[in-house]
Amino acid sequence: MAKEIVLTGITTSGTPHLGNYVGAIRPAIEASRQEDTDAYFFMADYHALIKCQDPARVQQSRQEIAATWLACGLDTDKATFYRQSDIPEIAELNWLLTCVTSKGLMNRAHAYKASVDANIADNQDPDFGITMGLFCYPVLMAADILAFNANKVPVGRDQIQHIEMARDIAGRFNHLFGQHFVLPEAVVGEEGSILKGLDGRKMSKSYNNTIPLFDTEKKLQKGINKIKTNLLEPGEAKDPNDSTVFDIYKAFATPEQTEEMRNKFAEGIAWGQAKKELFELINGQLAEPREKYLELMANPAQVEAILQAGAEKARARVRGLISDLRNAVGLVNFK
Numbered sequence: 001m002a003k004e005i006v007l008t009g010i011t012t013s014g015t016p017h018l019g020n021y022v023g024a025i026r027p028a029i030e031a032s033r034q035e036d037t038d039a040y041f042f043m044a045d046y047h048a049l050i051k052c053q054d055p056a057r058v059q060q061s062r063q064e065i066a067a068t069w070l071a072c073g074l075d076t077d078k079a080t081f082y083r084q085s086d087i088p089e090i091a092e093l094n095w096l097l098t099c100v101t102s103k104g105l106m107n108r109a110h111a112y113k114a115s116v117d118a119n120i121a122d123n124q125d126p127d128f129g130i131t132m133g134l135f136c137y138p139v140l141m142a143a144d145i146l147a148f149n150a151n152k153v154p155v156g157r158d159q160i161q162h163i164e165m166a167r168d169i170a171g172r173f174n175h176l177f178g179q180h181f182v183l184p185e186a187v188v189g190e191e192g193s194i195l196k197g198l199d200g201r202k203m204s205k206s207y208n209n210t211i212p213l214f215d216t217e218k219k220l221q222k223g224i225n226k227i228k229t230n231l232l233e234p235g236e237a238k239d240p241n242d243s244t245v246f247d248i249y250k251a252f253a254t255p256e257q258t259e260e261m262r263n264k265f266a267e268g269i270a271w272g273q274a275k276k277e278l279f280e281l282i283n284g285q286l287a288e289p290r291e292k293y294l295e296l297m298a299n300p301a302q303v304e305a306i307l308q309a310g311a312e313k314a315r316a317r318v319r320g321l322i323s324d325l326r327n328a329v330g331l332v333n334f335k
Contacts (some may be wrong), residue, residue, distance in 0.1 A: 003036055003037060004037055004038065004152060004168060005036050005037075005040065005148055005149060005150045005151050005152070006031065006038070006039050006040070006150065006151065006152045006153070007031075007039075007040040007042070007144070007145055007148055007152075007184075008039070008040070008041050008042075008153070009043075009044040009047070009084075009141070009144055010041065010042065010043050010044060010060045011026075011044050011048060012044060012045045012048040012058065012065050013048050013052055013057075013058075013061055013205075013301055015061070015213075016064065016065060016212070016214070017203060017205070017210035017211055017212050017213055017279070018132070018203065018210070018213055018248065018282070019194070019195040019203030019204065020068075020213065022049070022107065022195045022251045023156075023194055023253075024154075025068065025072050025330075026072065026133065026142055027071055027154075029069070029073050029074050031154070032075065032078060032079040033078065034060065038332075039078065039079040039080070040079070040082075040148055040150065041079055041080070041081045041082075042083065042084050042087075042144065042314075043065055043082075043083045043084060043187065044084050044144070045058065045062055045083055045084050045085045045087055046084045046140060047084070047137065047140065047141070048061065049114045049133065050133040050179060061248060062083065063297065063303065064297070066081075066083075066296075066306075066307060067296035067297050067303055068213060068214065068302050069081065070292070070303065070306065071214070071289045071290070071292040071293035071296060072170055072289050073289070076310060077298065078237055080310055080313050080314050080317070081307065081310040082307060082310035082313070082314045084144065084309040086308070086311035086314075086315075087147070087311060087315055087318065088317075089145060089315060089318045089319065089321075089322045090143050090147050091143075092322060093101050093107055093143040093146065093147050093318075093322060093325065094139060094140050096173075096325055096329060097139050097142055097169050097173065098136065098139050099145070100172045100176060101169050105168060105169075106135055106138065106139070109135075109161065109162075109165070110158070111134060111137060111140050112130065112134060113136055113232060115129070115130050115134065119194065137162075138161075138165040138166070138169075138232075139169065140216070141162050141165075141166065142162075142165060142166035142169045142170065145166050145184050146166060146169075146170055146181045146184070147318045147322075148180075148314075148317060149181060149183065149321070150184050151182060152182050152185055152187045153166075153185070153186055153187065154186075154188075155186050155187070155188060156188070157188055159180045159186070160186050160188065163184055163185070163186035164186075167183045167184060167186055170182075170183055171183065176327040177325075180324060180325060180328060191262075194318050195247065195248060195251055196244040196247050196248065197209030197210055197211075198210075198211070198223070198227050198228060198244075199228050200224050203256075211223035211224065213286070214286070214289070214290045214294070217287075218281055220282065221283075222282060224278055224279045224282070225275055227244050227245055227248070227275065228243075228244060228263075229243070229271045231266075232268075232271075234270035234271075235268040236268045237265070237266050237267070238265045238266075238268065238269065238271075239265070240262050240265045243265070245275060245278055246262075246265060246274075248278060248282075249274075249277070249278045252281050252282050252285055257281070257310075261277070269275075328330075
Protein backbone atom coordinates (compact mmCIF):
# COMPACT_ATOMS: atom_id res chain seq x y z
CA MET A 1 0.00 0.00 0.00
CA ALA A 2 1.36 3.42 -1.00
CA LYS A 3 2.24 5.78 1.80
CA GLU A 4 0.20 8.96 2.27
CA ILE A 5 2.20 12.06 1.38
CA VAL A 6 1.98 14.77 4.04
CA LEU A 7 3.63 18.14 3.36
CA THR A 8 4.32 20.91 5.88
CA GLY A 9 5.67 24.39 5.09
CA ILE A 10 7.61 26.33 7.72
CA THR A 11 7.67 30.12 7.43
CA THR A 12 11.19 31.48 7.83
CA SER A 13 10.49 34.73 9.61
CA GLY A 14 11.48 35.47 13.18
CA THR A 15 12.74 33.27 16.01
CA PRO A 16 10.74 30.12 16.93
CA HIS A 17 8.77 30.43 20.18
CA LEU A 18 6.85 28.13 22.53
CA GLY A 19 3.65 28.63 20.52
CA ASN A 20 5.36 27.41 17.33
CA TYR A 21 6.63 24.37 19.22
CA VAL A 22 3.28 23.35 20.72
CA GLY A 23 1.13 24.28 17.72
CA ALA A 24 3.29 23.11 14.82
CA ILE A 25 6.73 21.65 15.49
CA ARG A 26 5.93 18.99 18.10
CA PRO A 27 2.77 17.58 16.46
CA ALA A 28 4.33 17.61 12.98
CA ILE A 29 7.42 15.73 14.12
CA GLU A 30 5.26 13.18 15.96
CA ALA A 31 3.12 12.69 12.84
CA SER A 32 6.21 12.22 10.64
CA ARG A 33 7.14 9.12 12.63
CA GLN A 34 4.07 7.20 11.47
CA GLU A 35 5.01 4.28 9.25
CA ASP A 36 2.20 4.91 6.74
CA THR A 37 3.30 8.52 6.10
CA ASP A 38 5.80 9.96 3.61
CA ALA A 39 6.53 13.33 5.23
CA TYR A 40 7.94 16.43 3.54
CA PHE A 41 9.02 19.46 5.58
CA PHE A 42 10.27 22.56 3.82
CA MET A 43 11.37 26.02 4.84
CA ALA A 44 9.26 28.48 2.90
CA ASP A 45 12.03 31.00 2.31
CA TYR A 46 10.63 32.24 -1.02
CA HIS A 47 7.43 33.09 0.87
CA ALA A 48 9.44 34.94 3.52
CA LEU A 49 10.61 37.43 0.86
CA ILE A 50 7.03 38.66 0.48
CA LYS A 51 7.13 40.27 3.92
CA CYS A 52 10.82 40.66 4.67
CA GLN A 53 13.39 42.54 2.59
CA ASP A 54 16.12 42.29 5.23
CA PRO A 55 18.65 39.73 3.87
CA ALA A 56 20.41 39.28 7.24
CA ARG A 57 17.12 38.51 8.97
CA VAL A 58 16.07 36.01 6.29
CA GLN A 59 19.44 34.26 6.53
CA GLN A 60 19.39 34.18 10.34
CA SER A 61 15.81 32.95 10.51
CA ARG A 62 16.46 30.12 8.05
CA GLN A 63 19.35 28.89 10.16
CA GLU A 64 17.43 29.20 13.45
CA ILE A 65 14.39 27.37 12.11
CA ALA A 66 16.39 24.56 10.51
CA ALA A 67 18.35 24.08 13.75
CA THR A 68 15.12 24.16 15.76
CA TRP A 69 13.38 21.40 13.83
CA LEU A 70 16.48 19.21 13.85
CA ALA A 71 17.05 19.80 17.57
CA CYS A 72 13.44 18.92 18.32
CA GLY A 73 13.91 15.48 16.84
CA LEU A 74 13.00 15.61 13.15
CA ASP A 75 14.35 12.37 11.67
CA THR A 76 15.68 13.27 8.23
CA ASP A 77 16.16 9.58 7.40
CA LYS A 78 12.37 9.23 7.49
CA ALA A 79 11.22 12.72 6.51
CA THR A 80 12.43 14.86 3.61
CA PHE A 81 13.67 18.22 4.96
CA TYR A 82 14.63 20.95 2.49
CA ARG A 83 14.61 24.65 1.66
CA GLN A 84 12.05 25.77 -0.90
CA SER A 85 14.70 27.90 -2.64
CA ASP A 86 16.89 24.83 -3.23
CA ILE A 87 14.26 23.25 -5.48
CA PRO A 88 14.26 25.15 -8.82
CA GLU A 89 11.51 22.84 -10.11
CA ILE A 90 9.10 24.54 -7.68
CA ALA A 91 9.77 27.91 -9.31
CA GLU A 92 9.16 26.36 -12.75
CA LEU A 93 5.95 24.73 -11.59
CA ASN A 94 4.88 28.05 -10.10
CA TRP A 95 4.97 29.57 -13.60
CA LEU A 96 3.15 26.66 -15.23
CA LEU A 97 0.39 27.00 -12.64
CA THR A 98 0.32 30.80 -12.91
CA CYS A 99 -0.55 30.44 -16.59
CA VAL A 100 -3.75 28.52 -15.78
CA THR A 101 -4.79 30.51 -12.70
CA SER A 102 -7.45 33.18 -13.12
CA LYS A 103 -6.87 36.64 -11.70
CA GLY A 104 -10.38 36.48 -10.31
CA LEU A 105 -9.33 33.59 -8.05
CA MET A 106 -6.38 35.60 -6.73
CA ASN A 107 -8.65 38.61 -6.17
CA ARG A 108 -10.52 36.55 -3.59
CA ALA A 109 -7.44 35.65 -1.50
CA HIS A 110 -7.88 36.74 2.12
CA ALA A 111 -4.42 38.30 2.51
CA TYR A 112 -4.81 40.40 -0.63
CA LYS A 113 -8.34 41.51 0.28
CA ALA A 114 -7.21 42.42 3.80
CA SER A 115 -4.41 44.59 2.40
CA VAL A 116 -6.81 46.31 -0.01
CA ASP A 117 -9.32 46.95 2.79
CA ALA A 118 -6.59 48.40 5.01
CA ASN A 119 -5.48 50.74 2.21
CA ILE A 120 -9.03 51.93 1.59
CA ALA A 121 -9.52 52.53 5.33
CA ASP A 122 -6.37 54.68 5.27
CA ASN A 123 -7.61 56.60 2.19
CA GLN A 124 -4.80 55.12 0.08
CA ASP A 125 -4.87 53.68 -3.41
CA PRO A 126 -6.38 50.16 -2.99
CA ASP A 127 -3.19 48.49 -4.28
CA PHE A 128 -0.73 50.73 -2.41
CA GLY A 129 2.29 48.69 -1.25
CA ILE A 130 0.89 45.41 -2.59
CA THR A 131 3.48 43.38 -4.47
CA MET A 132 2.89 40.61 -6.98
CA GLY A 133 4.50 38.34 -4.40
CA LEU A 134 1.62 38.97 -2.02
CA PHE A 135 -0.97 38.82 -4.79
CA CYS A 136 0.33 35.54 -6.27
CA TYR A 137 1.25 33.90 -2.96
CA PRO A 138 -1.46 31.20 -3.28
CA VAL A 139 -0.04 30.03 -6.64
CA LEU A 140 3.43 29.51 -5.15
CA MET A 141 1.84 27.68 -2.23
CA ALA A 142 0.00 25.48 -4.73
CA ALA A 143 3.32 24.74 -6.45
CA ASP A 144 4.86 23.73 -3.11
CA ILE A 145 2.06 21.22 -2.57
CA LEU A 146 1.47 19.94 -6.10
CA ALA A 147 5.17 19.42 -6.84
CA PHE A 148 4.99 16.38 -4.55
CA ASN A 149 1.32 15.58 -5.11
CA ALA A 150 0.75 15.82 -1.37
CA ASN A 151 -2.40 14.12 -0.11
CA LYS A 152 -2.59 16.01 3.21
CA VAL A 153 -1.39 19.49 4.18
CA PRO A 154 -1.54 20.41 7.89
CA VAL A 155 -2.49 24.10 8.16
CA GLY A 156 -4.08 26.64 10.47
CA ARG A 157 -7.67 27.68 9.82
CA ASP A 158 -6.47 30.89 8.16
CA GLN A 159 -4.75 28.79 5.46
CA ILE A 160 -7.69 26.59 4.47
CA GLN A 161 -8.56 28.92 1.60
CA HIS A 162 -5.09 28.44 0.10
CA ILE A 163 -5.53 24.67 0.04
CA GLU A 164 -8.89 25.12 -1.65
CA MET A 165 -7.20 27.37 -4.21
CA ALA A 166 -4.50 24.73 -4.78
CA ARG A 167 -7.28 22.23 -5.50
CA ASP A 168 -8.91 24.68 -7.95
CA ILE A 169 -5.61 25.32 -9.73
CA ALA A 170 -4.77 21.60 -9.90
CA GLY A 171 -8.23 20.83 -11.24
CA ARG A 172 -7.90 23.48 -13.94
CA PHE A 173 -4.49 22.16 -15.03
CA ASN A 174 -5.81 18.57 -15.09
CA HIS A 175 -8.78 19.69 -17.18
CA LEU A 176 -6.53 21.34 -19.76
CA PHE A 177 -3.62 18.91 -19.90
CA GLY A 178 -4.71 15.58 -18.41
CA GLN A 179 -4.56 14.06 -14.96
CA HIS A 180 -1.24 15.06 -13.41
CA PHE A 181 -2.15 16.24 -9.92
CA VAL A 182 -3.97 14.75 -6.96
CA LEU A 183 -6.24 17.20 -5.14
CA PRO A 184 -4.74 17.96 -1.71
CA GLU A 185 -6.73 18.06 1.51
CA ALA A 186 -6.26 20.49 4.37
CA VAL A 187 -5.69 19.01 7.82
CA VAL A 188 -6.60 21.48 10.53
CA GLY A 189 -5.24 20.93 14.03
CA GLU A 190 -7.27 21.25 17.19
CA GLU A 191 -7.96 24.77 18.43
CA GLY A 192 -6.49 23.75 21.76
CA SER A 193 -3.04 23.62 20.19
CA ILE A 194 -2.97 27.43 19.95
CA LEU A 195 -0.87 28.66 22.86
CA LYS A 196 -1.59 31.91 24.67
CA GLY A 197 1.13 34.51 24.99
CA LEU A 198 2.29 36.82 27.78
CA ASP A 199 -0.82 39.01 27.52
CA GLY A 200 -3.39 36.21 27.18
CA ARG A 201 -3.82 36.60 23.42
CA LYS A 202 -2.56 34.02 20.91
CA MET A 203 1.22 33.77 21.19
CA SER A 204 2.42 35.57 18.08
CA LYS A 205 5.40 37.60 16.89
CA SER A 206 2.95 40.20 15.58
CA TYR A 207 1.68 40.78 19.14
CA ASN A 208 5.22 40.79 20.59
CA ASN A 209 3.97 38.48 23.36
CA THR A 210 6.12 35.40 22.71
CA ILE A 211 8.47 33.31 24.82
CA PRO A 212 11.44 32.17 22.65
CA LEU A 213 11.83 28.41 22.43
CA PHE A 214 15.59 28.06 22.83
CA ASP A 215 16.69 31.10 24.78
CA THR A 216 18.82 30.70 27.91
CA GLU A 217 17.30 29.23 31.08
CA LYS A 218 17.43 32.67 32.66
CA LYS A 219 15.53 34.29 29.77
CA LEU A 220 12.98 31.45 29.72
CA GLN A 221 12.32 32.02 33.42
CA LYS A 222 12.15 35.78 32.90
CA GLY A 223 9.63 35.31 30.06
CA ILE A 224 7.44 33.03 32.16
CA ASN A 225 7.53 35.51 35.04
CA LYS A 226 6.12 38.17 32.68
CA ILE A 227 2.92 36.16 31.99
CA LYS A 228 -0.07 38.29 32.90
CA THR A 229 -2.10 37.08 35.91
CA ASN A 230 -4.94 38.44 38.02
CA LEU A 231 -4.67 39.92 41.53
CA LEU A 232 -5.79 36.87 43.49
CA GLU A 233 -3.62 36.31 46.58
CA PRO A 234 -1.99 33.05 47.74
CA GLY A 235 -4.64 30.87 49.35
CA GLU A 236 -7.42 32.18 47.11
CA ALA A 237 -8.81 29.64 44.63
CA LYS A 238 -7.87 30.38 41.03
CA ASP A 239 -9.74 29.45 37.84
CA PRO A 240 -7.57 27.21 35.60
CA ASN A 241 -9.94 27.86 32.68
CA ASP A 242 -9.03 31.55 32.74
CA SER A 243 -5.28 31.34 33.21
CA THR A 244 -2.48 31.61 30.67
CA VAL A 245 -0.12 30.00 33.18
CA PHE A 246 -2.35 26.92 33.37
CA ASP A 247 -2.90 26.80 29.59
CA ILE A 248 0.83 26.73 28.91
CA TYR A 249 1.43 24.23 31.72
CA LYS A 250 -1.23 21.91 30.27
CA ALA A 251 0.45 22.05 26.84
CA PHE A 252 3.64 20.54 28.28
CA ALA A 253 2.27 18.35 31.07
CA THR A 254 1.00 14.79 31.25
CA PRO A 255 -2.71 14.33 32.11
CA GLU A 256 -1.67 13.41 35.66
CA GLN A 257 0.49 16.53 36.04
CA THR A 258 -2.32 18.67 34.63
CA GLU A 259 -4.82 17.29 37.14
CA GLU A 260 -2.38 17.87 39.98
CA MET A 261 -1.91 21.49 38.93
CA ARG A 262 -5.67 21.90 38.61
CA ASN A 263 -5.99 20.84 42.24
CA LYS A 264 -3.28 23.29 43.26
CA PHE A 265 -5.23 26.09 41.56
CA ALA A 266 -8.32 25.11 43.55
CA GLU A 267 -6.22 25.20 46.72
CA GLY A 268 -4.97 28.70 45.94
CA ILE A 269 -1.39 28.20 44.73
CA ALA A 270 0.55 31.48 44.65
CA TRP A 271 1.16 32.85 41.16
CA GLY A 272 4.91 32.95 41.81
CA GLN A 273 4.91 29.27 42.74
CA ALA A 274 2.75 28.33 39.74
CA LYS A 275 5.17 30.13 37.42
CA LYS A 276 8.14 28.44 39.12
CA GLU A 277 6.59 25.00 38.51
CA LEU A 278 5.77 25.98 34.92
CA PHE A 279 9.40 26.97 34.32
CA GLU A 280 10.69 23.71 35.81
CA LEU A 281 8.32 21.66 33.65
CA ILE A 282 9.23 23.41 30.37
CA ASN A 283 12.92 23.69 31.10
CA GLY A 284 13.09 19.99 31.92
CA GLN A 285 11.71 19.16 28.48
CA LEU A 286 13.72 21.72 26.53
CA ALA A 287 17.15 21.41 28.18
CA GLU A 288 18.40 18.61 25.91
CA PRO A 289 16.96 20.05 22.64
CA ARG A 290 18.37 23.47 23.63
CA GLU A 291 21.85 22.00 23.92
CA LYS A 292 21.46 20.33 20.50
CA TYR A 293 20.13 23.59 19.02
CA LEU A 294 23.15 25.56 20.26
CA GLU A 295 25.48 22.91 18.77
CA LEU A 296 23.75 23.19 15.39
CA MET A 297 23.79 27.00 15.43
CA ALA A 298 27.53 26.85 16.08
CA ASN A 299 28.00 24.42 13.16
CA PRO A 300 26.07 25.86 10.18
CA ALA A 301 27.95 23.59 7.75
CA GLN A 302 26.39 20.57 9.46
CA VAL A 303 22.90 22.02 8.97
CA GLU A 304 23.72 22.92 5.37
CA ALA A 305 24.81 19.36 4.61
CA ILE A 306 21.53 17.99 5.98
CA LEU A 307 19.49 20.47 3.91
CA GLN A 308 21.44 19.78 0.73
CA ALA A 309 20.86 16.05 1.18
CA GLY A 310 17.17 16.78 1.67
CA ALA A 311 17.05 18.99 -1.40
CA GLU A 312 18.58 16.28 -3.60
CA LYS A 313 16.08 13.76 -2.25
CA ALA A 314 13.22 16.18 -2.95
CA ARG A 315 14.48 17.04 -6.44
CA ALA A 316 14.79 13.38 -7.34
CA ARG A 317 11.12 13.02 -6.45
CA VAL A 318 9.88 16.04 -8.40
CA ARG A 319 12.03 15.90 -11.58
CA GLY A 320 9.91 13.23 -13.24
CA LEU A 321 6.69 15.16 -12.65
CA ILE A 322 8.13 18.38 -14.06
CA SER A 323 9.36 16.52 -17.13
CA ASP A 324 5.86 15.13 -17.69
CA LEU A 325 4.32 18.58 -17.21
CA ARG A 326 6.70 20.17 -19.73
CA ASN A 327 5.68 17.58 -22.27
CA ALA A 328 2.00 18.04 -21.43
CA VAL A 329 2.06 21.79 -22.13
CA GLY A 330 4.17 21.46 -25.29
CA LEU A 331 7.63 22.40 -24.01
CA VAL A 332 9.27 19.48 -25.79
CA ASN A 333 12.60 19.09 -27.57
CA PHE A 334 12.66 19.04 -31.38
CA LYS A 335 13.47 15.70 -32.99
